[in-house]
Amino acid sequence: xxxxxxxxxxxxxxxxxxxxxxxxxxxxxxxxxxxxxxxxxxxxxxxxxxxxxxxxxxxxxxxxxxxxxxxxxxxxxxxxxxxxxxxxxxxxxxxxxxxxxxxxxxxxxxxxxxxxxxxxxxxxxxxxxxxxxxxxxxxxxxxxxxxxxxxxxxxxxxxxxxxxxxxxxxxxxxxxxxxxxxxxxxxxxxxxxxxxxxxxxxxxxxxxxxxxxxxxxxxxxxxxxxxxxxxxxxxxxxxxxxxxxxxxxxxxxxxxxxxxxxxxxxxxxxxxxxxxxxxxxxxxxx
Amino acid sequence: xxxxxxxxxxxxxxxxxxxxxxxxxxxxxxxxxxxxxxxxxxxxxxxxxxxxxxxxxxxxxxxxxxxxxxxxxxxxxxxxxxxxxxxxxxxxxxxxxxxxxxxxxxxxxxxxxxxxxxxxxxxxxxxxxxxxxxxxxxxxxxxxxxxxxxxxxxxxxxxxxxxxxxxxxxxxxxxxxxxxxxxxxxxxxxxxxxxxxxxxxxxxxxxxxxxxxxxxxxxxxxxxxxxxxxxxxxxxxxxxxxxxxxxxxxxxxxxxxxxxx
Numbered sequence: 069x070x071x072x073x074x075x076x077x078x079x080x081x082x083x084x085x086x087x088x089x090x091x092x093x094x095x096x097x098x099x100x101x102x103x104x105x106x107x108x109x110x111x112x113x114x115x116x117x118x119x120x121x122x123x124x125x126x127x128x129x130x131x132x133x134x135x136x137x138x139x140x141x142x143x144x145x146x147x148x149x150x151x152x153x154x155x156x157x158x159x160x161x162x163x164x165x166x167x168x169x170x171x172x173x174x175x176x177x178x179x180x181x182x183x184x185x186x187x188x189x190x191x192x193x194x195x196x197x198x199x200x201x202x203x204x205x206x207x208x209x210x211x212x213x214x215x216x217x218x219x220x221x222x223x224x225x226x227x228x229x230x231x232x233x234x235x236x237x238x239x240x241x242x243x244x245x246x247x248x249x250x251x252x253x254x255x256x257x258x259x260x261x262x263x264x265x266x267x268x269x270x271x272x273x274x275x276x277x278x279x280x281x282x283x284x285x286x287x288x289x290x291x292x293x294x295x296x297x298x299x300x301x302x303x304x305x306x307x308x309x310x311x312x313x314x315x316x317x318x319x320x321x322x323x324x325x326x327x328x329x330x331x332x333x334x335x336x337x338x339x340x341x342x343x344x345x346x347x348x349x350x351x352x353x354x
Numbered sequence: 355x356x357x358x359x360x361x362x363x364x365x366x367x368x369x370x371x372x373x374x375x376x377x378x379x380x381x382x383x384x385x386x387x388x389x390x391x392x393x394x395x396x397x398x399x400x401x402x403x404x405x406x407x408x409x410x411x412x413x414x415x416x417x418x419x420x421x422x423x424x425x426x427x428x429x430x431x432x433x434x435x436x437x438x439x440x441x442x443x444x445x446x447x448x449x450x451x452x453x454x455x456x457x458x459x460x461x462x463x464x465x466x467x468x469x470x471x472x473x474x475x476x477x478x479x480x481x482x483x484x485x486x487x488x489x490x491x492x493x494x495x496x497x498x499x500x501x502x503x504x505x506x507x508x509x510x511x512x513x514x515x516x517x518x519x520x521x522x523x524x525x526x527x528x529x530x531x532x533x534x535x536x537x538x539x540x541x542x543x544x545x546x547x548x549x550x551x552x553x554x555x556x557x558x559x560x561x562x563x564x565x566x567x568x569x570x571x572x573x574x575x576x577x578x579x580x581x582x583x584x585x586x587x588x589x590x591x592x593x594x595x596x597x598x599x600x601x602x603x604x605x606x607x608x609x610x611x612x613x614x615x
Binding site for chain 1: 355356357359360361365367368377379380382383384385387389390391393394396397398401402434435436437438439440441443444477478479481482490507508555
């Protein structure tokens with residue numbers, strides 16, 4: 069996929085529907101949670117249609133279970149494709165993980181072992197999904213709390229193999245890199261420096277809960293200073309990448325999230341990255 | 355190997371301690387492998403608990419903390435999710451409450467859960483283009499007998515045998531911060547309710563008398579208008595029949611609950 073820079077966005081949350089429609093805030097794009105709109109009608113679809121008219125959207129899912137050893141869930145993919153036709157998203161994404169086994173859904177983003185068997189399995193499934201959806205997809209690195217003995221390489225080596233062999237792109241979650249680095253004791257900057265610069269299409273920024281001995285990816289806090297620093301480092305490596313704030317719990321008033329998004333924009337601007345949404349042009353260094 | 359790893363890990367998350375999955379994990383840092391697995395197990399239970407709490411806010415208040423936790427634990431154990439979306443995870447909760455003690459000893463609890471799920475189903479049911487009074491009047495008379503008036507996809511009928519709706523309304527007011535007495539559960543005469551989503555995309559409900567219940571049931575079964583009239587003739591004398599039928603139909607049309615098939 070040719071890298072497209074959308075600028076700076078936010079995750080669309082139901083609490084903010086009315087504010088957004090009434091104020092038309094200066095947000096370059098929004099990310100919707102695909103599963104929230106896999107319903108027949110009512111308020112969710114009404115607000116979705118209103119957002120489609122106003123902003124560029126990308127679709128982000130949590131249920132593809134691309135790494136599962138269950139059969140691909142074609143009912144889910146069918147729903148996803150139907151939603152894509154309605155939304156006409158800039159791109160779609162999910163997670164580099166598995167969520168279900170024996171058709172039981174954990175509703176969690178469970179980590180994969182980083183080895184050749186998983187790479188072969190994942191690459192085959194990503195290709196099937198991309199063929200069915202008739203477009204390349206983005207997959208996000210997840211936060212993790214354990215390392216399997218079956219892993220034979222670093223997470224970034226694993227991600228590079230997957231993107232190179234499947235043609236998918238990365239949604240790099242800077243907070244998840246930080247969370248996993250703390251939980252597994254690796255250097256977060258080494259992760260970023262190890263990722264193929266051509267594979268990254270989008271950034272997520274989010275908050276977490278720090279318990280000292282470990283960190284949980286809760287998405288219920290502001291982005292912390294360490295993650296902002298890591299974001300600046302990622303901009304140095306990857307250049308102009310579409311960036312958004314992802315907040316899922318303890319959701320503040322919209323202006324507060326907008327301020328956080330503008331903080332990301334200010335960091336990028338300092339590095340010579342800007343986005344002119346009148347001309348849809350992009351500037352920056354990669 | 356990957357398949358085995360996933361099956362064992364998920365079984366461990368769901369509570370099967372026999373898996374000894376700790377042995378599959380690298381020892382790192384200051385926290386134990388047990389603790390690392392517990393993070394996933396806690397996340398699984400708290401996510402599903404939160405889903406039930408969000409979908410069944412009123413039920414949660416009615417049950418109180420202890421019974422709510424007991425219900426959550428029991429339901430999660432009996433009903434591992436087969437859904438891709440959490441939207442449907444608690445679909446079987448009313449049935450669980452009907453069949454499992456101590457909840458089954460209090461049938462109102464089942465009705466309360468069923469009412470909240472019916473509201474949810476109406477909330478995001480399919481959109482349609484509703485007909486209005488003018489559309490009906492504009493129809494040529496020869497089309498009326500065979501006309502099928504479909505009810506809006508959000509429309510549903512529910513029957514209560516307790517003062518469930520009264521208690522639900524009082525608890526909603528309580529949640530909104532109003533000082534209100536919560537009625538005691540009492541068995542009442544069977545009452546039928548129509549539940550639907552209105553034109554402002556908000557859910558509504560109203561009790562139905564026998565004639566209305568028959569009418570709505572017939573429309574839900576997509577019977578032609580001639581059948582509807584025949585059925586209504588069992589409730590109203592011939593002199594009032596036409597006016598009564600039109601009153602009912604106009605009421606449903608004004609609520610934007612009818613489309614012409």
